Amino acid sequence: MPYPSAYDELFAADGSVRPEVEGPIRLLDKLGRAQFKARQRLADSAFLKGGITFSVYSDQRGTEKLMPFDPIPRLVTGDVWARLSRGLVQRIRALDAFLGDVYGKQRILSEKRIPRDIVEASAGYRKQLAGIVPRGRVFVHVAGVDLIRGPDGSFAVLEDNVRTPSGVSYVLANRTVMKRIFPSVFSQSAVQSVDAYPVRLRDALGSLSPRKAGEDRLVVLTPGPFNSAYFEHSFLARRMGIDLVQPSDLFAHDDKIYVKTTAGPSRVDVIYRRIDDEFLDPTVFREDSLLGVPGIVKSYAAGNVTLANALGNGVADDKAIYPFVPEMIRFYLSEEPELAQIETLICAREADCRRVLQNLGKMVVKAVDASGGYGMLMGPTASQPELAEFASRIRANPRGYIAQPRIELSTCPTWTGKSVEPRRVDMRPYVVSSGEPWVLPGGLTRVALVDGSYVVNSSQGGGSKDTWVLEASSS
Amino acid sequence: MISRVAESCFWLHRYLERAECVARMLGVNRLFLLDVTVTPEDRWLPLLTVSGEQSRFASLFGDSAHLDGELVQDYLTWNCDNPVSIATCIHWARENARQIREVVGLEMWETINAVWQWLQNTRTRKLYYSDRDGFFRHVRDTVSTVHGVCHDTLLHDEPFDFMRLGMLLERAGQTARALDARHHMFGGDAADISAADAPAETAQWMALLRSCSAQDPFARWVRGAPTRADIVKFLLKEESFPRSVLHCIDRASNFLGRIRSRQKSHKGTELTTGLARIVEPLRYKPITTILEEGLHDELTRFISGLAEVNEGVGSEFFGPGVPEELA
Numbered sequence: 001m002p003y004p005s006a007y008d009e010l011f012a013a014d015g016s017v018r019p020e021v022e023g024p025i026r027l028l029d030k031l032g033r034a035q036f037k038a039r040q041r042l043a044d045s046a047f048l049k050g051g052i053t054f055s056v057y058s059d060q061r062g063t064e065k066l067m068p069f070d071p072i073p074r075l076v077t078g079d080v081w082a083r084l085s086r087g088l089v090q091r092i093r094a095l096d097a098f099l100g101d102v103y104g105k106q107r108i109l110s111e112k113r114i115p116r117d118i119v120e121a122s123a124g125y126r127k128q129l130a131g132i133v134p135r136g137r138v139f140v141h142v143a144g145v146d147l148i149r150g151p152d153g154s155f156a157v158l159e160d161n162v163r164t165p166s167g168v169s170y171v172l173a174n175r176t177v178m179k180r181i182f183p184s185v186f187s188q189s190a191v192q193s194v195d196a197y198p199v200r201l202r203d204a205l206g207s208l209s210p211r212k213a214g215e216d217r218l219v220v221l222t223p224g225p226f227n228s229a230y231f232e233h234s235f236l237a238r239r240m241g242i243d244l245v246q247p248s249d250l251f252a253h254d255d256k257i258y259v260k261t262t263a264g265p266s267r268v269d270v271i272y273r274r275i276d277d278e279f280l281d282p283t284v285f286r287e288d289s290l291l292g293v294p295g296i297v298k299s300y301a302a303g304n305v306t307l308a309n310a311l312g313n314g315v316a317d318d319k320a321i322y323p324f325v326p327e328m329i330r331f332y333l334s335e336e337p338e339l340a341q342i343e344t345l346i347c348a349r350e351a352d353c354r355r356v357l358q359n360l361g362k363m364v365v366k367a368v369d370a371s372g373g374y375g376m377l378m379g380p381t382a383s384q385p386e387l388a389e390f391a392s393r394i395r396a397n398p399r400g401y402i403a404q405p406r407i408e409l410s411t412c413p414t415w416t417g418k419s420v421e422p423r424r425v426d427m428r429p430y431v432v433s434s435g436e437p438w439v440l441p442g443g444l445t446r447v448a449l450v451d452g453s454y455v456v457n458s459s460q461g462g463g464s465k466d467t468w469v470l471e472a473s474s475s
Numbered sequence: 476m477i478s479r480v481a482e483s484c485f486w487l488h489r490y491l492e493r494a495e496c497v498a499r500m501l502g503v504n505r506l507f508l509l510d511v512t513v514t515p516e517d518r519w520l521p522l523l524t525v526s527g528e529q530s531r532f533a534s535l536f537g538d539s540a541h542l543d544g545e546l547v548q549d550y551l552t553w554n555c556d557n558p559v560s561i562a563t564c565i566h567w568a569r570e571n572a573r574q575i576r577e578v579v580g581l582e583m584w585e586t587i588n589a590v591w592q593w594l595q596n597t598r599t600r601k602l603y604y605s606d607r608d609g610f611f612r613h614v615r616d617t618v619s620t621v622h623g624v625c626h627d628t629l630l631h632d633e634p635f636d637f638m639r640l641g642m643l644l645e646r647a648g649q650t651a652r653a654l655d656a657r658h659h660m661f662g663g664d665a666a667d668i669s670a671a672d673a674p675a676e677t678a679q680w681m682a683l684l685r686s687c688s689a690q691d692p693f694a695r696w697v698r699g700a701p702t703r704a705d706i707v708k709f710l711l712k713e714e715s716f717p718r719s720v721l722h723c724i725d726r727a728s729n730f731l732g733r734i735r736s737r738q739k740s741h742k743g744t745e746l747t748t749g750l751a752r753i754v755e756p757l758r759y760k761p762i763t764t765i766l767e768e769g770l771h772d773e774l775t776r777f778i779s780g781l782a783e784v785n786e787g788v789g790s791e792f793f794g795p796g797v798p799e800e801l802a
Binding site for chain 1: 480
């Protein structure tokens with residue numbers, strides 16, 4: 001049954017297939033139920049064989065989970081995608097400028113376009129980094145922007161994710177599996193390829209190396225095989241053809257970073273690091289971090305190693321800074337925002353906070369520094385004690401929370417094991433930048449597999465779909 | 476290359492080799508016992524000896540437990556506390572591969588992952604009970620597949636060299652231990668007795684050869700009626716046989732040389748000379764001398780020398796830490 005008042009990605013309100021995606025949907029439909037089920041099984045076995053897993057290794061025998069995969073693709077037309085891409089590029093340029101400014105002259109603060117106290121109170125703002133200019137002035141090398149589609153079918157940004165966004169390996173892995181199970185549908189559907197991602201990322205990283213290409217060493221830094229995204233770290237290293245290192249492989253000397261090799265220490269120039277800021281260097285951030293490389297921040301400040309993403313990006317991911325991104329676009333780029341975003345009440349502001357507390361049952365409240373769907377309150381479905389508890393948390397620490405109206409996420413037809421039913425989805429496109437942002441034509445469509453649910457996170461019962469961006473119409 | 480990665484390459488292949496050796500040994504022994512009468516002591520105990528698990532096994536299950544063939548097989552196949560059981564070896568082979576997926580590449584990873592998943596499958600347990608021979612055969616076949624995919628899809632550069640080095644050192648040790656476990660069959664005077672004169676023991680020799688995949692190559696190599704000395708010579712010294720001790724050590728030396736030649740800083744040559752030293756007696760002593768002086772002593776010397784070489788590889792390449800001048 002369609003969800004009332006939600007936009008469906010593939011079907012119009014009258015139940016007919018949207019004309020712009022009709023071709024591929026008809027081809028899928030023609031396969032018939034038995035074929036479809038057979039190919040679903042093929043997909044599962046392909047994921048298993050590839051060891052394309054997430055989740056932690058809790059004991060010796062290990063539990064590696066497969067990311068639940070739904071074989072019905074989500075389709076986006078080329079024209080819609082082109083508009084989205086422009087908006088994403090604009091946003092990443094503005095966020096990059098903001099980060100450079102906030103750790104530099106702080107013009108946007110002194111001109112009072114963003115309140116200084118909100119920035120300075122952000123857990124992601126690290127004042128130790130003031131004055132450090134990353135190579136090429138690039139902060140956001142990779143972004144994974146979460147988009148949702150409201151009832152009117154227009155996209156809006158939910159989160160920018162400019163720290164260490166994950167999930168792109170599933171985009172590529174999902175595509176490989178989809179090509180295998182639906183070859184004929186692909187060959188007739190003009191779907192844009194996602195294969196360029198590793199090359200683009202490697203180029204972006206390489207162009208920001210402190211030393212000459214060919215003499216330099218690029219690495220991916222992972223916390224280790226126990227990390228839930230380890231598959232992705234290793235996948236990206238393999239596809240970029242560069243080494244995957246763990247913190248204990250690296251050490252700092254004389255403001256340079258070295259890796260321990262069989263032939264002795266060897267200098268490292270660019271680190272695509274998948275460890276959060278606070279764990280990266282125990283001499284600067286958390287002292288108790290065992291994942292860090294002592295001295296790495298000093299080497300970075302000296303310009304002898306490029307870190308991607310740059311340090312300190314967390315301030316741009318703060319949910320209380322997010323409402324100001326349109327302002328950043330106007331301030332730094334003198335442009336109007338191309339992408340909408342969700343109206344947000346900042347509890348740090350007294351008037352906003354009052355409104356939030358009065359309407360708690362209608363709102364979605366989020367901790368400003370949380371992600372992964374944790375630390376949030378879904379007002380409309382929360383119990384009275386939950387509401388009361390959250391209200392007291394907000395009163396105790398208003399800076400820690402923001403509130404947004406609950407958006408009716410769009411739905412996409414999804415295979416439930418028995419039949420095809422609508423389930424809510426979001427979408428995370430990926431942007432790579434070494435100065436000029438590039439948007440991967442595809443993305444991770446996450447789907448809430450539980451009927452009626454709004455939570456798409458893989459840690460909480462979500463799955464993923466392949467996202468087919470069709471070639472733009474030539475007209 | 477990164478030291479940690481080199482270590483994983485080395486151990487990945489040592490574990491693969493162990494799993495394969497254990498599978499072959501168990502499979503051969505089972506079939507051998509079906510139509511040959513040997514003393515109860517000689518039925519399964521040698522397998523525990525070869526794997527170095529004799530005392531742990533006795534302490535876990537009791538002093539006469541080695542008479543229970545099913546228990547020995549179960550221990551060497553499935554036991555997670557046994558560091559050389561097939562299940563443990565495949566688990567660690569895969570775990571090492573998982574940590575260096577970017578190095579082993581997709582195709583090799585998938586073949587290793589497939590063996591591991593196959594072992595997890597309940598149907599595989601059923602196969603173990605319904606067709607034991609088929610089970611051991613499958614382990615051997617899939618490890619061979621991994622080696623083939625490795626050889627044909629990886630760059631033949633440093634990671635590959637460390638894999639081969641690990642495999643060859645492990646294999647040399649396995650052959651030496653397999654021979655050592657049956658050394659009493661090759662005592663002093665009996666050395667030149669030919670198979671024709673001792674039909675009852677021929678089956679045992681053949682089982683030893685089979686457990687080293689040597690039956691057919693030996694038959695092609697040997698001239699005239701084979702003697703026990705021929706078997707020992709073949710397994711120890713025959714350079715053209717890929718599982719002979721000398722062959723493995725010579726190839727291991729080559730790979731060590733290749734690894735060194737890629738490195739700008741030439742460190743000591745201890746390892747290479749260490750390898751040369753441990754095979755010297757095997758290379759130059761006539762087989763009759765080795766048998767007269769005592770095969771067991773010779774092999775014991777070799778096996779402990781090999782352990783030192785393995786440690787040397789570890790300390791030189793894998794655990795260098797931060798050099799003092801840079802700390």
